[in-house]
Amino acid sequence: MTVGLDQYLFLSALLFAIGFFGVLARRNAIVIFMSLELMLMASTLALVAFSRFNGTYSGNVFVFFILAIAAAEVAVGLAIIVALFRHRKTVMVDELNALKN
Amino acid sequence: MAPDLLASLILVLPLASAALCALFLRRQGGLASAVSVTAAAAIAVCSGLLIFGGHREFPASWEWLRFGDFALSIGFKFDDLSALMLFVVSFVGFLIHVFSLGYMHDDPARGRYFGGLSIFMFSMLGIVLADNLLMIFIFWELVGFSSYLLINHWFERPSAAAASKKAFIVNRVGDFGFLLGIILCYWLNGTVNLSELAAKSSAGALVASTAVPLLLFCGALGKSAQMPLHVWLPDAMEGPTPVSALIHAATMVAAGIYMLCRVHVLMVPDALTAIMWVGTITALYAAICAITQRDIKKVLAYSTLSQLGYMVAAFGLGSLAVEHNVTTPGAAALAAGVGAAMFHLTTHAFFKALLFLGSGSVIHGCHHEQDIFKMGGLAKKMPVTFACFTIGVLAIIGMPGLAGFFSKDAILYLAMENNTSVFAVLTITAVLTSFYMVRMWKLTFLGAPRTESSEHAHEGGFTLWAPLVVLAILSIVGATGPLGLFPKLAGSVATLIPVAHGSAHTTILLVSLAVMLTGAAGAWFFYRSSENDALEQASPGFFRVLASKLWIDEAYGYYVAKIQQPFARALSFVEQIALAGFIIRGLAGVAGVIGIGARTLHIGNVHVYVYWFLIGVVLFWSYAMGLF
Numbered sequence: 001m002t003v004g005l006d007q008y009l010f011l012s013a014l015l016f017a018i019g020f021f022g023v024l025a026r027r028n029a030i031v032i033f034m035s036l037e038l039m040l041m042a043s044t045l046a047l048v049a050f051s052r053f054n055g056t057y058s059g060n061v062f063v064f065f066i067l068a069i070a071a072a073e074v075a076v077g078l079a080i081i082v083a084l085f086r087h088r089k090t091v092m093v094d095e096l097n098a099l100k101n
Numbered sequence: 102m103a104p105d106l107l108a109s110l111i112l113v114l115p116l117a118s119a120a121l122c123a124l125f126l127r128r129q130g131g132l133a134s135a136v137s138v139t140a141a142a143a144i145a146v147c148s149g150l151l152i153f154g155g156h157r158e159f160p161a162s163w164e165w166l167r168f169g170d171f172a173l174s175i176g177f178k179f180d181d182l183s184a185l186m187l188f189v190v191s192f193v194g195f196l197i198h199v200f201s202l203g204y205m206h207d208d209p210a211r212g213r214y215f216g217g218l219s220i221f222m223f224s225m226l227g228i229v230l231a232d233n234l235l236m237i238f239i240f241w242e243l244v245g246f247s248s249y250l251l252i253n254h255w256f257e258r259p260s261a262a263a264a265s266k267k268a269f270i271v272n273r274v275g276d277f278g279f280l281l282g283i284i285l286c287y288w289l290n291g292t293v294n295l296s297e298l299a300a301k302s303s304a305g306a307l308v309a310s311t312a313v314p315l316l317l318f319c320g321a322l323g324k325s326a327q328m329p330l331h332v333w334l335p336d337a338m339e340g341p342t343p344v345s346a347l348i349h350a351a352t353m354v355a356a357g358i359y360m361l362c363r364v365h366v367l368m369v370p371d372a373l374t375a376i377m378w379v380g381t382i383t384a385l386y387a388a389i390c391a392i393t394q395r396d397i398k399k400v401l402a403y404s405t406l407s408q409l410g411y412m413v414a415a416f417g418l419g420s421l422a423v424e425h426n427v428t429t430p431g432a433a434a435l436a437a438g439v440g441a442a443m444f445h446l447t448t449h450a451f452f453k454a455l456l457f458l459g460s461g462s463v464i465h466g467c468h469h470e471q472d473i474f475k476m477g478g479l480a481k482k483m484p485v486t487f488a489c490f491t492i493g494v495l496a497i498i499g500m501p502g503l504a505g506f507f508s509k510d511a512i513l514y515l516a517m518e519n520n521t522s523v524f525a526v527l528t529i530t531a532v533l534t535s536f537y538m539v540r541m542w543k544l545t546f547l548g549a550p551r552t553e554s555s556e557h558a559h560e561g562g563f564t565l566w567a568p569l570v571v572l573a574i575l576s577i578v579g580a581t582g583p584l585g586l587f588p589k590l591a592g593s594v595a596t597l598i599p600v601a602h603g604s605a606h607t608t609i610l611l612v613s614l615a616v617m618l619t620g621a622a623g624a625w626f627f628y629r630s631s632e633n634d635a636l637e638q639a640s641p642g643f644f645r646v647l648a649s650k651l652w653i654d655e656a657y658g659y660y661v662a663k664i665q666q667p668f669a670r671a672l673s674f675v676e677q678i679a680l681a682g683f684i685i686r687g688l689a690g691v692a693g694v695i696g697i698g699a700r701t702l703h704i705g706n707v708h709v710y711v712y713w714f715l716i717g718v719v720l721f722w723s724y725a726m727g728l729f
Contacts, residue, residue, distance in 0.1 A: 024711055097705035 008049035015042035029081050029091040033074075040070050105161035107151045108177045108230055111191070114140045114147070115222035122216030130211030134202055137215035141191075141198040141222060148191035152184045152590070162232060171287075178232035178295050181592035185443060186229045186359050188590050189450045190352050194222055196568035197347040200458050203564035204343050204465055214254055214341065221247035221348060228356050234283045234293035234317075237360060241279065241320065244356060245272045248348050252340040264336035271333040275323020282316025286367065289313065295363055302366035314372035317364055318379075325357025325409050328383045332654055334406055335390075338398040342464055345398060346457030350405045351450040358412045358446050362439045365416075373438070377417025381526050384410030386651070388533035392540070393636065393648040396471045397460045400541045401453070404497065407530060408449050414527065415441040415512040418519050419599075440597025441511045444580075447587065448504035451579045452496035455572035459490035462565050463545060466558040473541055474632050478550035482558040487546050489569040494542045496576040498535035499617050504580035506613070507587075514601040514609045528616055535620025540628050548630025 015038055022035025044063045051059025085091050102110075118140035126133035162176030179187075198218060205211055224247050227240030245268075253265035287293050289308040290301060301307045321327065326334035337349045348354070361376070387406030394400045419438015464471055466483050480487040496505035509531065516524035550556040560566065578586045588595040601609050628635050637644040649655075702713065723729060 020715075024708070024715070027708075093707040096707060 005049060005053045009046060012042045012046035012049065015039075015045065027092050027094055029084070029093055029096075032093065033077055033081065037070065037074070040066065102150065104151060104154070104156035104159040104179070105177065107147050107154075107156075108161060108179060111144055111147045111151070111187075111226055112223060112230065114143050115219045115226065119216050119219035119223060122212055122219060127210075127212040127216070130208070130215075133212035133215045134205075137219045138195075138198045138202060140219055141195045144222060144226070145191045145195040148187050151179070152188055157181065157184070157592075173235055174233060174294070175236055176232035176294075177230045179230065181594045182359075182362055182439070182443065183229050185447060185591045185594055186355075187226070189355070189447055190222075190225050190229055193351045193450050193454050193572070194225075194347060196571055197343050197351075197454065197458065199564050200346070200461065200568040201341075201343040203562050204461050205341060208341075210254065214251070217247055217250040217254065218344075218347070221251065221353070225352050225356065228359070232295055234286065234295070234364070237363070238276075238280060238283055238320075241324065241356070241360075242276065244324070244353050245269060245276070248272075248337070248353055251344040251348060252337050254341055254344065255339070258339065260336075261339040264333075264339040268333040268337050271330050272323040275319050275321070275330050278316045278319025278322070282313055282319065285310070285316060286313045298364070299366050307366065309369055310367075311369050311371045314364070314368045315375060317367065318361065318372065318376055321357030321361050321413070322379070323357075324360075325354050325413065326383075326406055327357070327379050327410065327413055328386060329653070331383060331387065331406055332657060335399055335402045338396070338402050342398065342457060342461030345402070346454045346461065349402065350457050351454040354405065354409055355412070355446045355450060358409070358416060358442050361413075361416050362443055365439050373417045373419075375417070377414050377520070377523060380410045380413025380415070380417055381523050382410070383407070384414060384530045385526050385533075386410075388530045388537065389647060390650045391537040392533065393634070393644060394537075395474055395634070397463065397473050397476075397541060397545060398457075398471060400473070400537060401456055401460060404456075404534065404538065405453055407534060408445070408453065408497070411509070411512055411527065411530070412442045412445050412449070414523060415445060415515060418512070418515045418523060438515070440594055441508070441515050441599055443591065443594050444511055444587065444598050445508040447590070448496070448508040448576070448580050451572055451575040452493045452503075452505055455489060455493040455569060455576050456497065458569055458572065459486055459493055462486040462561055462569060463490075463558075465561050465565060467554040468557070470552070470554040473544040474634065475552040476545045476550075476555045476558075477548045477630050478546070478555060479558055480546040482550075482555070483560045485560060485566045486569060489566070489573040490542065490546070492573040492576055494538045498538050498621060499531065499613055501610075501614070502577070504576050504578075504587075507580040510609050510613050511598050511600070513613060514605065515599045517605070517609065517612075518599070528612060531613070531616040532620040532623075535617045536624045539621045539624035543625060543628055544630070551630070551632055 019035045019037075019039030019042060022038065023032050026032050026035065044066050047059040047062050047066075049059075051057060051063075081091055084096070088096065090096070118136050121136055122133040126136065156179065158178070158180055161179075162174050164172050165175045166173040198215075201215070201218065205214055208214060221244065224240045224243035228237055228244060231237040231240060249265045249269045252268055253261055255261045256265075283293055286298075289310055290298065292298060292301070298307065323330045334349060334354065338345050340349070384407045387403045387410060391400050391403035391407065394403060416438040419441060462483065463476070463479060463486060466479070466486070467476060470476065492503070496503040499506045499509045513524065513527060513531070516527050550558070575586070580587050634644065636647075704710075
């Protein structure tokens with residue numbers, strides 16, 4: 001069986017959906033964060049696949065940028081979650097409802 | 102001293118005195134009265150220097166505000182007319198300040214009172230010296246304000262509070278017309294400066310308009326209390342008597358006539374005819390009202406109205422010569438009215454201030470009794486007041502040799518020459534004047550004391566009778582004639598007074614003597630020293646008609662209560678429903694409902710925001726796909 005563009009895109013969409021479902025369903029901020037990373041990776045997979053099948057490098061260049069930014073984002077995001085835990089003694093998002101009022 | 106500096110000093114002194122009294126001396130009545138009287142004396146000295154120093158038409162004008170091409174300037178126009186008026190205001194004003202020292206000596210709010218007098222002097226002198234109509238208007242309003250303050254001096258009395266409000270509101274009606282007139286004048290002629298208007302007039306470049314003089318006359322209608330805006334003046338007698346003398350007899354109410362004389366170049370024949378009739382009718386109406394009054398100040402108030410009517414009629418009459426004899430309107434013929442009106446204004450200021458101060462002295466002596474039927478026999482108790490008051494009465498009824506005789510004859514002569522029907526009305530008015538003045542004089546001073554208060558009447562102190570003596574002398578010499586002081590004061594204005602010669606002179610003299618004697622004799626024989634009005638007993642129905650003052654106050658009351666108020670309420674209802682209810686509350690309500698809806702979206706839970714985000718993405722995606 002030949003692995004074609006469709007299969008890659010399907011895998012990418014599946015990963016994205018899993019990630020999105022994780023964001024929707026889970027209550028732990030760290031798990032949500034991981035699900036977000038999963039969604040990000042799903043999109044990079046799609047870009048790499050496009051790059052491979054178009055024979056150009058523009059998709060790969062995008063991926064490098066995304067990885068660099070994702071690394072920075074992880075650093076900031078985890079730091080926020082740690083600070084949040086220190087402050088509120090919890091990372092369960094349904095307990096973090098101080099935005100209202 | 103430079104004339105413009107003197108003129109500025111005349112304005113600054115009373116303002117400074119008023120500020121001092123209002124800010125620091127409200128509790129120190131003695132000090133406040135000293136400051137105010139000193140300021141009035143200084144004003145009189147400065148005015149004397151200015152008037153008799155031969156200064157006329159000196160340049161004095163400063164730009165105050167500028168909006169684009171329109172500049173509002175503060176300046177002085179000092180000619181013979183304003184010199185005459187300045188003399189009347191500053192000297193009569195000073196005498197009344199002195200009288201107030203005695204009259205208001207025991208008043209607990211003396212500081213406020215003298216502050217009010219000073220602010221009044223400031224405003225009135227501003228009108229006298231102003232060189233343009235807008236500046237006149239500004240001081241005109243200030244005069245109304247100070248009149249309000251002073252009528253309201255005993256504000257704890259509801260009648261005084263109501264009277265001051267009435268005076269202010271009625272004056273606003275007239276002033277609205279005045280302001281419109283000024284604006285129209287500026288629109289038509291491009292200037293409201295008096296000298297520029299006069300220059301344009303002599304160059305024949307003035308835009309003739311009937312509306313401008315009539316609208317300006319509206320201002321005089323209010324301030325000089327002419328029909329139909331006369332209703333405030335009798336009520337204004339609620340103020341202290343010196344105030345009535347200063348503001349509501351001698352100076353402020355004359356400001357309307359003065360203002361008309363200042364703008365006489367704008368007059369056209371039709372407007373003058375209207376002015377003449379308004380004055381004539383007011384003169385007669387007020388004289389009729391005066392007959393039935395019991396309050397000594399009310400008699401004098403109606404007499405003031407009547408004499409103001411004379412002045413207004415004289416102003417209107419003067420130019421009838423233009424209509425009949427001259428084809429193009431010219432200043433010389435117009436000015437005949439100015440001469441007679443200003444002449445009567447001046448003599449009236451002297452003798453009416455004298456009469457009012459005399460009545461003040463009487464009221465003071467009788468322990469604040471104002472009803473003439475409860476007086477009587479005061480001639481022996483208060484000889485100086487009696488002598489001075491008698492001179493005042495003789496002057497107003499036109500006894501030959503006294504000031505009022507000359508000025509009233511000038512007006513009657515003018516009327517006889519120009520308009521016979523006006524002459525007839527004014528002659529009847531003169532009979533009535535003499536009738537009600539002699540009635541009041543006899544009931545007050547002659548016969549036996551009728552009540553306790555007149556039994557124990559006494560002459561006041563020096564400050565109470567000295568001004569009376571000075572004013573009595575002025576009432577004798579303040580006119581033309583052999584002893585006349587008037588030509589020296591008025592300069593060129595005095596040459597404008599119509600003088601009868603030959604047979605006309607004899608006719609006028611005879612008519613004037615006849616009317617005076619008829620009225621005086623009628624009152625002398627009709628009224629007995631009694632506590633009841635002889636006219637009321639002789640003919641109660643007729644008396645009631647006269648005493649009703651022709652129901653004019655009632656008509657205004659009806660109009661305000663039954664027409665204006667319901668109309669205002671209807672408008673208010675419409676405003677509440679349509680504007681405030683529908684548009685303002687309605688728009689606010691729409692925004693509020695949207696806000697309430699949007700607020701429910703804001704849960705505070707991150708999960709819910711993710712769902713909103715999902716919905717947003719779906720909507721965006723479907724829009725991008727062209728699904729809607």
